[in-house]
Amino acid sequence: MEEFLAQLPALAKDKHKSNKKFFSKLKKKPPKNLDVLMQELHDDEFERTDCLDCANCCKTTGPLFTNKDIERIAKFLKMKPQAFIDEYLRIDEENDYVLQQVPCTFLGHDNKCLIYDVRPKACAEFPHTDRKKFQQISHLTLKNVAICPAAYNIVEEMKKRLP
Numbered sequence: 345m346e347e348f349l350a351q352l353p354a355l356a357k358d359k360h361k362s363n364k365k366f367f368s369k370l371k372k373k374p375p376k377n378l379d380v381l382m383q384e385l386h387d388d389e390f391e392r393t394d395c396l397d398c399a400n401c402c403k404t405t406g407p408l409f410t411n412k413d414i415e416r417i418a419k420f421l422k423m424k425p426q427a428f429i430d431e432y433l434r435i436d437e438e439n440d441y442v443l444q445q446v447p448c449t450f451l452g453h454d455n456k457c458l459i460y461d462v463r464p465k466a467c468a469e470f471p472h473t474d475r476k477k478f479q480q481i482s483h484l485t486l487k488n489v490a491i492c493p494a495a496y497n498i499v500e501e502m503k504k505r506l507p
């Protein structure tokens with residue numbers, strides 16, 4: 345996994361042009377079975393890929409924290425929401441709450457999330473490869489393939505299955 349992670353940004357850069365073309369075609373004419381296909385590709389990939397061997401998303405990028413996320417996590421940590429914000433979050437260019445630093449403060453040395461049961465929705469859903477109408481998040485996926493080995497593999501498989 346480490347070797348793959350080290351190569352991933354360069355691999356994703358190589359594929360960027362073809363991925364962009366592929367997603368632009370997909371957006372114009374998404375196949376009827378896209379939701380079913382994505383669920384299948386996602387499930388197959390995550391049978392092979394163990395996030396505990398990776399944690400690259402937690403190490404290199406952070407999630408957005410919604411107000412609901414903040415309330416839930418603060419309660420779990422027995423903190424007031426504002427105290428949680430002050431200690432861990434900042435507001436980014438798009439006016440969203442994000443982590444003050446990466447790797448995420450809540451990532452354990454064993455790659456386990458210390459707040460797993462109450463983690464932000466964006467963490468639970470990352471890399472979003474099983475979401476419905478996947479063609480709508482192509483701009484996000486183009487970036488995610490450089491971070492997430494599973495997303496990279498899924499997009500490569502998509503291109504084979506939907507030539």
Ligand code: SF4
Binds near residue numbers: 393394399402470494
């Ligand atoms: S979601 Fe992707 S980047 Fe995050 S730990 Fe799993 S495989 Fe790695």
Ligand code: SF4
Binds near residue numbers: 407
């Ligand atoms: S909250 Fe947990 S799952 Fe989300 S980035 Fe931090 S360690 Fe990873």
